[in-house]
Amino acid sequence: MIVLTGNDLKSGAVVWWTGADWSVHVDDAVDVGDEADIITAREEAARRVNAPYAIEAARDERGVRPAHIKDRIRALGPTVRPDLTLKPAEPDIGNWVI
Amino acid sequence: MAEEIGTSPDEVQFRFRDGEPVDHAAVTVDSFLDQSNAAAVRIEPGDDARDLLPYLDRLALVEVNFPTFGDGRGYSAARILREAGYAGELRAVGDVLIDQLASMRRCGFDSFASDKRLDEDDARAAFDRWHDVYQPAADTRSPIWAKRHGRG
């Protein structure tokens, strides 16, 4: 699947396109098919997102998994500070990144 | 006849010299050096401003083009001309944005013709932003060190 990601303009938070809005949870991301350019142009112009781009991802039993490690780290948070990731209660979450 | 390029007076949005904007069509540095009688020339980033130094007294307008705002060679070109005594109009043209105006002014530009019309209020605020400056440049402002030591 193709999903869209970027950062919130004001807060800088990593966000994912849900089909209607932007969410900080990668699992909310939807497949945008061949609509990526249209959506990113519109959303960026409206300043609802900053520096958006499209990536490959796959949906599995744990949720949406970006194809590249960089986007998995963006989706989760720094692997060296599990307390600051989106899933601080899962101590082995770093393995999801690798 | 050299090919004419350059901006017209009504494209000049900000100007810091007396009289009307110079209304000569500019030519390229190469055309100018090639025996042109033009009184206006346009410097591109790759041109050497020092090539013009022998002819400064017959130039009424030098345009310095910024094809993209991130290419800063035009700042050096402007200072070099002013350091050599060029007193004619020095016009920044091209991708000239609000947040570059103050530095350009300091490097000796006294005329601004941006590709895009700039917001008047924001531009005025930018020109007036810096009450003091740390270093001398091509304007007449005294640097802070001169003020500290009673030379300002």
Place this chain on the structure above:
Amino acid sequence: MYLYDQYDQAMVDARVAEFRDQTRRRLEGKLSEDQFKPLRLMNGLYLQLHAYMLRVAVPYGTLSSRQMHALADIADRYDRGYGHYTTRQNIQYNWIRLEDAPDILADLAAVEMHAIQTSGNCIRNISSDHFAGAAADELVDPRPYAELLRQWSSFHPEFTYLPRKFKIAVIASDTDRAAMKLHDIGIQIVRNEAGELGAAFYVGGGMGRTPMIAPLISDFVPLDQLITYAEACLRVYNRHGRRDNKYKARIKILVHELGPDEYTRQVEEEFAHLLDQGVEPPLAELERVKGYFELPETLRYPGAGRDPALAESLDSDLRQNDDFRLWFERNTHSHRHPDHVSAVISLKPVGGIPGDASAEQMHLMADLAREYSFDECRVMHTQNIVLPHVRISDLRALWTRLEAAGLGSPNLDTIEDIIACPGLDYCSLANARSIPVAQKISQRFAASGRTAVLGELKLKISGCINACGHHHAGHIGILGVDRKGKENYQLLLGGSEAQDTSLARITGPGFDEDGIVGAVEKATDVYLANRAEGERFLDTYRRIGMEPFKEALYG
């Protein structure tokens, strides 16, 4: 240390107002991201992997306790309770909101600090020797010259859109603690045969994808022409540096392509012209700045030797506690005044994140700087903190408080004292994570007890070719790369950023994360098996060459 006058204060205040205005225009849509990006970068604001990141300038690495407290407060108020000290002697925060950035800059301005030119294609924060003004081996304090250059380069109207970033370091000792020759301009304050002070200019060094050691282009620039000479160096670069290829735009490529002789000729020509242009501040300005860097009264006049009572007090402390003695031996540096030392606070706890400090730790370091070090501390390019002027009889009390806060690691210049860039855990440019590799290496060597056996061994890790972790200059360097979507680590040997500057060479094919830790261990095996009396890892490598290491790693 330097204090702002009303002019300096007005400049940073104006900058805050300017950035507040720029941020407003961005949020209103008057500036596109393409237009805003260079403006925010010139205020140290990046868009990184997780959020905006703010890099705050620490000019020549020097901070007062008040400033250190303010940095801690920013970590608490606007970030997530910590900050990261960098190889540029700066601090950066990882979780900043764009909306907050103007307020943070205002908080910084209130303590005479800023984030000006900590990124962008301009002259960056000036770095220096972290023991400046204290080291027994220096000629003079280099920081007044750095401050003069700071003011000259701040908002320089001609040099704000250079081909690429531009880094200047100033030292005044033959012992190089600032990687001076690996900067765009490295300046060493020297004395000529006539006994006059001047500046030797090294131009065109750097790391990154094409590491180069800067050649000497002038061995003596008189102090009353220092700024003019720097201006000439920059103008030649601004006019002729390459702009067609981002990867060839640093001044090192220009100097290399022209050749040092031709570059020097062009600089000298421009310099001769600029000497008539009045760009040089008067020597009275240098004297004014120097006044701020005068040593505290009690440190100014070293006696013939150590005060016997103080020496006995220290000796007694050292005899009583082996942990304290180890810390003293490793983490202190000789001071020009024999009753004092410079003490290094290690930000490299075993298994920790190199260079990170919590707000709490920053507050403590600020308090300790006030109580024990004449209100001053320094950021080292090796991502540690220095208390420059500590009385030897205060060391035990200092160390006890550091220990209690997890800041007492006795590992300066050992294999545990690893430089690591933020890597792929934080940085959008990175190809691989650096921090987990640093953590595993420090844990492995601490557990095996080999740290002490190895002695001085500088290990530096970068998560990408940009080399923020100085891997080219490590006795052992590690470079993280992306190999078909997997993190992979190349091993390099033989680099140095000291006065014997050298560039490390790659050993061969890379390793995975666990493999690189084992590879480092094997390299140290080769050293231990081959070292001669008194040799450091680097010395042995230089003597026996790469082959024995390759054999052990790949044979």
